[in-house]
Amino acid sequence: MSNLLDVENLWVRFPTRSGIFEAVRGISFSLARERLGIVGESGSGKSVTGRAILRLIRPPGMVAADRIDLEGKDILRIPELKMRDVRGQGISMIMQDPKFSLNPVMRVGDQISEAYLLHADTSKAQARTKTIEMLVAVSIRDPERVYNMYPHEVSGGMGQRIMIAMMMIPGPKILIADEPTSALDVSVRMQVLEIMDRLVRERGMGLIFISHDLNLVSTFCDRVLIMYGGKIVETCKADRLHEARHPYTKGLLNSLPRLDAPRDRLDVLTRDPAWRDQPSVSGML
Amino acid sequence: MSVSDPPNQGLRAWLLTDAPSSRRHARLAAWYQGWLSFRANPMTMIGFAILLFLVFIAAFAPWLAPHDPFAQDLAARLQPPGSENYILGSDGLGRDILSRLMYGSRITLYIVTLVVIIAPVAGLLVGTVAGYAGGWADVVLMRITDIFLAFPRLVLALAFVAALGAGIENAVLAISLTAWPPYARIARAETLTFRNSDFIHAVRLQGAGALRIITRHIWPLCVSSLVVRVTLDMAGIILAAAGLGFLGLGAQPPTPEWGAMISEGRRFILDHWWVATMPGLAIFTVSLAFNLLGDGLRDVLDPKEGSN
Amino acid sequence: MSGILIENLNVWFGEGHERVDAVKRASFEVPEGGSFGLVGESGSGKSTILRALTGMVPSWNGRMEILGKELGAKRDRSFYRKVQMVFQDPYASLHPRHSVDRVLSETLQLHGFGDIDRRVSKLLEDVGLGPEFRFRYPHQVSGGQRQRVAIARALASEPSILLLDEPTSALDVSVQAEILNLLTDLRRERNLTYLMVTHDLAVVSHVCTEIAVMQLGEIVELLNVDDMRNLRASHPYTSHLLRSSLGRRSESTEAESVSTEAG
Numbered sequence: 013m014s015n016l017l018d019v020e021n022l023w024v025r026f027p028t029r030s031g032i033f034e035a036v037r038g039i040s041f042s043l044a045r046e047r048l049g050i051v052g053e054s055g056s057g058k059s060v061t062g063r064a065i066l067r068l069i070r071p072p073g074m075v076a077a078d079r080i081d082l083e084g085k086d087i088l089r090i091p092e093l094k095m096r097d098v099r100g101q102g103i104s105m106i107m108q109d110p111k112f113s114l115n116p117v118m119r120v121g122d123q124i125s126e127a128y129l130l131h132a133d134t135s136k137a138q139a140r141t142k143t144i145e146m147l148v149a150v151s152i153r154d155p156e157r158v159y160n161m162y163p164h165e166v167s168g169g170m171g172q173r174i175m176i177a178m179m180m181i182p183g184p185k186i187l188i189a190d191e192p193t194s195a196l197d198v199s200v201r202m203q204v205l206e207i208m209d210r211l212v213r214e215r216g217m218g219l220i221f222i223s224h225d226l227n228l229v230s231t232f233c234d235r236v237l238i239m240y241g242g243k244i245v246e247t248c249k250a251d252r253l254h255e256a257r258h259p260y261t262k263g264l265l266n267s268l269p270r271l272d273a274p275r276d277r278l279d280v281l282t283r284d285p286a287w288r289d290q291p292s293v294s295g296m297l
Numbered sequence: 298m299s300v301s302d303p304p305n306q307g308l309r310a311w312l313l314t315d316a317p318s319s320r321r322h323a324r325l326a327a328w329y330q331g332w333l334s335f336r337a338n339p340m341t342m343i344g345f346a347i348l349l350f351l352v353f354i355a356a357f358a359p360w361l362a363p364h365d366p367f368a369q370d371l372a373a374r375l376q377p378p379g380s381e382n383y384i385l386g387s388d389g390l391g392r393d394i395l396s397r398l399m400y401g402s403r404i405t406l407y408i409v410t411l412v413v414i415i416a417p418v419a420g421l422l423v424g425t426v427a428g429y430a431g432g433w434a435d436v437v438l439m440r441i442t443d444i445f446l447a448f449p450r451l452v453l454a455l456a457f458v459a460a461l462g463a464g465i466e467n468a469v470l471a472i473s474l475t476a477w478p479p480y481a482r483i484a485r486a487e488t489l490t491f492r493n494s495d496f497i498h499a500v501r502l503q504g505a506g507a508l509r510i511i512t513r514h515i516w517p518l519c520v521s522s523l524v525v526r527v528t529l530d531m532a533g534i535i536l537a538a539a540g541l542g543f544l545g546l547g548a549q550p551p552t553p554e555w556g557a558m559i560s561e562g563r564r565f566i567l568d569h570w571w572v573a574t575m576p577g578l579a580i581f582t583v584s585l586a587f588n589l590l591g592d593g594l595r596d597v598l599d600p601k602e603g604s605n
Numbered sequence: 606m607s608g609i610l611i612e613n614l615n616v617w618f619g620e621g622h623e624r625v626d627a628v629k630r631a632s633f634e635v636p637e638g639g640s641f642g643l644v645g646e647s648g649s650g651k652s653t654i655l656r657a658l659t660g661m662v663p664s665w666n667g668r669m670e671i672l673g674k675e676l677g678a679k680r681d682r683s684f685y686r687k688v689q690m691v692f693q694d695p696y697a698s699l700h701p702r703h704s705v706d707r708v709l710s711e712t713l714q715l716h717g718f719g720d721i722d723r724r725v726s727k728l729l730e731d732v733g734l735g736p737e738f739r740f741r742y743p744h745q746v747s748g749g750q751r752q753r754v755a756i757a758r759a760l761a762s763e764p765s766i767l768l769l770d771e772p773t774s775a776l777d778v779s780v781q782a783e784i785l786n787l788l789t790d791l792r793r794e795r796n797l798t799y800l801m802v803t804h805d806l807a808v809v810s811h812v813c814t815e816i817a818v819m820q821l822g823e824i825v826e827l828l829n830v831d832d833m834r835n836l837r838a839s840h841p842y843t844s845h846l847l848r849s850s851l852g853r854r855s856e857s858t859e860a861e862s863v864s865t866e867a868g
Contacts, residue, residue: 029333030313053777054748168647197646198804198849224777267782269811271834271851277789278782278811315745316737323704323740495698499758502659502690503715504682513711517702 015297016186016218017043017065017103020078024060024242027072035060037242041295043186047212047219048295049229049250052239053264058222061239062188065220066103067095083185101131103186104179106208109195110171114163121147121159124178131182146177150207169200176208186218193228205232226253226264235295238264243292260287331597341593347586355402364393366400366553375569386571388561394575397553401576404554405583408469408538409531415473417523420480425511425519427481428488439485445478451540458546465554468547472537476530480523487519521598528591532584539580555580606673608637608766608798609658614667616650616657627653628665629822635815637672637765640792640799642809644846645819651802655768658800659690671766686716689759693771695751699743705729705754706739712761728757733787749780756787760795767792769801773808785811806850810834818843 024036036057041048052058064075067087080088082102087095099105107113115123124146125139132139140159147155150173163171172192179187189208193201209232212219223229229236230253238246238261246258256262263281313330317323335341354361363382370391378386378394385395427438445453457471491497492515500514539556541547543563548554550561555576562573616628628650635641643651656662658669660680669676671688692698699708709725718724729739732753743751752772759767772788773781785808792799803809809816810830818826818840826840838844 029330029337053779198806199646199845202849226778264779267779269782269785269807271807271810271847274810274830274834277786280783280786281779315741317740318737320704320706320740323706323742327742495692495694496700498661499690499692499698499755500700500711500715501661502685503712503758503762504685505715514700514703518700 014083015042015044015081016083018079018081018296019065020080020296022061022064022077022080023075024057024064024069025074025076027074034242036064037292039239039242039244039292039295041237041244041247042297043218043220044297045216045218046235047209047221047233049233049236050220050222050239051224051226051229051236051264053224055241056239057242058239059190062105062190062220062222065188066099066105067092068105097131100127100182101184103188104182104184105188105190106172106175106179106192108191110168110175111163111195113175114171116163118162119160120163120166120174121161124174124181127178128181142181143177146181147174149180149211150174150177151203152177167200168196169204172196172204173207176204176211180211180215183215184217186220187212188220188222190222191224192221194223194225201228226261227268229253237295241288243288243290244295245287245290245293247293247295259284335593335597338593338596340589341596344586344589344593347582348590351402351583351586352406354399355406358399358403362393362396362399364396366392366397367551368392375565375572377569378571378575385575386569388558388572389565389569392551394558394572397558398555398576398579401553401555401558401579404465404548404552405535405538408465408472409534411469412473412476412534413527413531415469416476417480417527419473420477420482421484421516421519421523423477424481424484424486425488425515428485429492429507429511429515435485438481442478442481445475446482448475450475451537454537454541455544455546458541463546463549465548465552468538468541471541472534475537476534479530480526483522483526484519487522488515491515491518524598525591525595528587528594531587531591535580535584535587606637607634607670608639608672609635609641609800610668610670611654611658612668614654614657614665614669616653616662616665618662618664627822628657631667631817631819631824633815633817633824633827635798635800637798638796639815640801640813642813642816643800643802643819644804644806644809644816646804648821649819650822651819652770655690655770655800655802658768659688660684682716686762687764688766688768689762689764690768690770691752691755691759691772694775695748695755696743696775698755699751701743704740704742705734705746708754708758709761712758716762718761724761728761731760731791732757733783747780748776749783752776752780752784753787756784756791760791764797765795766798766800769799769803769812771803772801774803774805781808788812806833806846818846 019042020040021038022036022040023034023038026033026035039061050058050061060069063069065080067075069075077088079086082098087098114120121140121143124143125136128139128142129136144155144159147158152158152170152173158166158170166174192208193204196204205228221229221233230250233250236248236250236253237244238258240260246256246261248256254265256265260281263279266279267281269278312326314326317326372391373383373387374389374391376383376387378384380386383393385398387393388397423438423442427435453475454471457474458467461467461470497510497514500510538547539559542554542556543560545560548557550557558576559573562576565572611634612632614628614631615626617624617626619625631654633641643654645651653662657665663678671684706725709728710721713721713724725739726736729736734750734753734757738746738750746754769788773784776784788799789812791797799812801809801812810833814830816828816830816833817824820842826838826843828838828843832838833847836844836847838847
């Protein structure tokens with residue numbers, strides 16, 4: 013089986029006043045037609061990894077890698093103009109908060125059709141039909157009405173579903189979701205994730221799901237990479253997460269309060285400085 | 298900063314620490330880190346250097362100036378720049394333009410300093426009180442501000458000077474009176490963004506009164522954007538002072554104020570360009586320097602930058 | 606004596622046509638030394654109750670009592686000595702230009718304490734921060750450490766009631782564990798009364814013994830922690846919340862989305 017994405021030896025560096033800060037330190041992983049979770053705490057480099065793949069790191073930030081292959085083609089070395097086709101048709105990204113990702117003065121339907129028109133050579137009327145279909149696909153019951161709404165008129169959960177529609181409409185092969193539900197209320201979280209999950213599977217896409225929430229990732233992914241200090245410290249099958257061996261992963265799991273397992277005190281994660289120096293585990297298939 | 302200088306390295310490390318050991322240490326470290334980001338911008342350093350140079354000239358004008366700025370020599374009037382004795386030429390009364398510019402820098406600095414003390418402080422006071430108090434106080438104070446803003450600046454200054462009489466002090470007062478409203482608006486806008494923030498709520502929950510919150514919690518946050526705005530406005534203030542001088546309502550002859558010098562040179566502008574051009578270039582340079590400095594200060598003082 | 610008593614509390618914003626009722630007929634009681642959780646989603650009015658208690662919202666009616674004393678329109682300094690609050694976002698609740706030392710010593714000064722130097726060190730020690738943190742500025746410390754500073758500030762006046770407004774939702778899970786442990790210890794040592802607002806049922810079940818579930822400004826259900834752990838909820842909204850927070854995939858997404866989307 014050929015991989016959708018192969019990343020080898022990825023480094024992301026940011027110059028600061030006190031020297032070079034290495035956000036991602038030589039990680040390698042690949043993505044097949046599967047759902048891959050990247051888990052870590054703030055500062056672990058998980059979000060930077062997602063942005064680096066899309067080449068969204070702006071100077072003075074520096075991205076270096078042996079290769080970032082999208083279906084065998086290295087996207088690290090193609091010109092910026094061509095990169096625009098990759099973003100959208102090749103790889104799409106859903107950000108944390110739909111409030112900041114949607115243009116507040118444009119109807120949501122128009123924003124989605126614009127995303128479609130940018131990549132497909134069709135008429136406006138056809139783009140509209142396609143948009144309505146897409147809105148239905150993300151379980152919006154009244155697509156005609158929602159098409160004409162402005163972003164401030166929709167709820168957070170609906171906004172994120174609109175974002176999913178917008179990102180899916182150009183037909184990307186890979187979807188990167190960076191904390192797609194952390195700005196949403198608990199009760200709509202599951203629903204949004206299920207929609208995303210269903211679409212990704214129906215279309216045979218690859219999903220990179222970036223999150224700090226171990227349980228969520230283990231529910232919705234096939235494979236998990238656990239990042240710490242810019243490196244991958246462990247990789248495992250999602251349903252085997254509770255058998256994780258690295259002390260960091262175990263520490264993370266034990267530090268969560270649980271509704272079904274009361275404890276007097278929560279376990280506190282003690283960070284071992286040696287973790288930072290261990291070589292990164294490969295997430296290649 | 299070179300590696301070959303260990304004691305300096307020690308001091309640098311002490312100043313760059315993440316764990317200051319005393320109040321003084323913490324403050325010095327904060328200042329030093331501000332200076333580092335200030336220094337990182339070459340344009341800002343150029344502006345800063347020009348202003349240091351100006352202060353130096355103003356302080357040592359009597360020793361640096363080749364001539365008495367008031368000494369007239371009608372035999373050597375309107376000498377072109379580069380002629381013997383007169384590096385920048387001489388004016389219509391045979392006075393040395395370079396010497397006059399040097400002495401004039403004192404007046405420029407004097408005006409700038411006074412305006413900087415009066416206008417932003419008045420604006421800060423009005424803006425923060427209006428923003429924090431809200432309601433009627435806000436409406437009344439901001440409408441007064443609007444009235445001042447509605448007048449063309451120079452015309453308002455002219456009216457003040459006409460009422461108070463010509464002279465540098467009155468010019469300063471007039472400029473300050475026309476300069477404060479924008480600062481009040483900025484201070485109010487900033488106050489509105491902070492007044493409902495959690496850290497203000499938190500200190501309110503400690504039982505702190507309005508006066509304390511405004512002066513100790515809101516002012517320090519408004520000051521940075523005001524300082525930036527003031528340095529950017531400085532060019533305008535110098536030009537307004539020069540404008541009043543040019544109209545004969547600021548500094549009185551024979552005071553070597555730069556605007557007044559341009560005004561005097563106006564008569565010769567076609568045949569003897571340097572008389573008006575030299576003070577014009579001086580105003581231009583200093584205004585530019587303040588603008589460059591303001592850009593750099595914005596990077597240093599913006600509180601959001603502090604976290605990076 | 607009850608620590609906090611709230612009876613038929615209504616809170617609203619705006620007047621006339623623009624009036625929005627944020628809290629409707631809320632009633633609950635927290636015994637002294639107890640810990641009570643208000644659970645609900647954004648816009649359910651849970652934070653508004655805290656704001657009404659601390660006097661940050663002027664428009665309310667009903668009855669609010671703190672340690673047996675009824676609250677009026679204004680809060681005086683003795684109220685702030687007894688009741689303190691920890692805010693949600695430690696990045697927003699500390700003045701960006703004040704050092705830790707200044708935050709704590711100003712607070713102590715406002716409450717009229719002497720011997721400020723010693724008290725600042727003691728406070729830092731109590732919340733598990735070393736003396737090296739004392740002169741740092743907020744941008745020099747991590748999120749969890751900021752929240753510790755905010756807790757130290759709340760403890761400065763030696764209050765008996767702490768209002769906790771989602772105190773860990775802006776923090777990483779491992780840091781959340783540290784802060785929750787700290788809160789548990791502090792309550793035990795000082796016999797504090799907690800009123801905690803959160804959307805995270807696992808967190809509330811860890812800290813609180815009694816829980817009120819809020820939806821659209823109303824308390825829809827009061828239950829204790831055992832009921833919650835055993836999923837014995839009588840209101841459908843509560844059971845929906847419980848299921849979602851266990852991370853279980855809902856059986857019928859469509860049916861449930863109707864009730865939540867309506868708001």
